[in-house]
Structures are given as C-alpha cells and as structure tokens.
Amino acid sequence: MSINMQYESFMHMIYIRTWWYNTTYALYGSMILLHLILSNYPGLPDDELLEDVEKSLEIFSSMGDIIVSRRCVEMLREVLGVARTCLARRRSSSHGPTTANFLDSEGHIHPQQES
Numbered sequence: 001m002s003i004n005m006q007y008e009s010f011m012h013m014i015y016i017r018t019w020w021y022n023t024t025y026a027l028y029g030s031m032i033l034l035h036l037i038l039s040n041y042p043g044l045p046d047d048e049l050l051e052d053v054e055k056s057l058e059i060f061s062s063m064g065d066i067i068v069s070r071r072c073v074e075m076l077r078e079v080l081g082v083a084r085t086c087l088a089r090r091r092s093s094s095h096g097p098t099t100a101n102f103l104d105s106e107g108h109i110h111p112q113q114e115s
Contacts, residue, residue: 002025002028006029006056022059030052030053033053038082050080
C-alpha cells in the first residue's frame with residue numbers, strides 16, 4: 001500500500017517529487033515486497049507484488065538525473081530478476097514436491113524441502 005500511495009501521490013502531486021522522499025520510501029517498500037516473494041511467504045499474490053515493484057521502478061526512472069535513483073534501479077532490477085527466476089522455478093515445480101526457497105547472506109537462492 002505504501003508504494004501505491006507513493007505512486008499515486010507522485011503522479012498527481014508535483015510537490016511530492018523530491019528525490020530523497022521517493023528513493024527512501026520506494027526502495028524500502030520494494031525491498032520488503034521482494035523479500036516476501038523470495039521467502040515464499042504463503043498466501044501472497046506474487047504477481048501483484050511484482051507489479052508494485054515495477055511501479056517503484058517507474059518512480060526511480062523518472063528521476064534518471066539523480067545518481068542515487070539510478071543505483072536504486074540497478075539494484076532493484078537485479079533482485080527483481082532473481083525473484084522472477086525464483087517464481088518461475090516455483091511454478092514449474094508445483095506438480096512435484098513442495099519446496100521453499102531462501103536467500104542466503106550472499107544473495108544465492110537455495111531450495112529447502114518443507115516437512
């Protein structure tokens with residue numbers, strides 16, 4: 001909801017278009033959503049969460065002249081790619097044994113068998 005509120009405010013209220021506000025809240029919200037996707041948290045609409053992360057990328061992209069926002073785009077796209085790969089693997093193996101993936105401290109995805 002935070003990203004949606006920020007996105008709507010950004011689109012309709014010009015005075016809210018400050019780089020520090022947008023980078024702080026969009027990055028924070030997006031990373032939480034990506035963490036939930038990568039953690040395989042049950043019952044969440046993964047596609048909707050990905051759409052919200054895409055909205056934050058739009059916010060960052062509109063501030064392309066700010067170095068901080070360009071770095072946020074690079075970082076988010078990298079983690080978003082990992083999340084999409086993780087979801088694709090999860091969906092393709094849905095007919096097999098149930099697995100959950102977790103991300104280690106170095107950013108590598110590891111499958112973990114659920115009991």
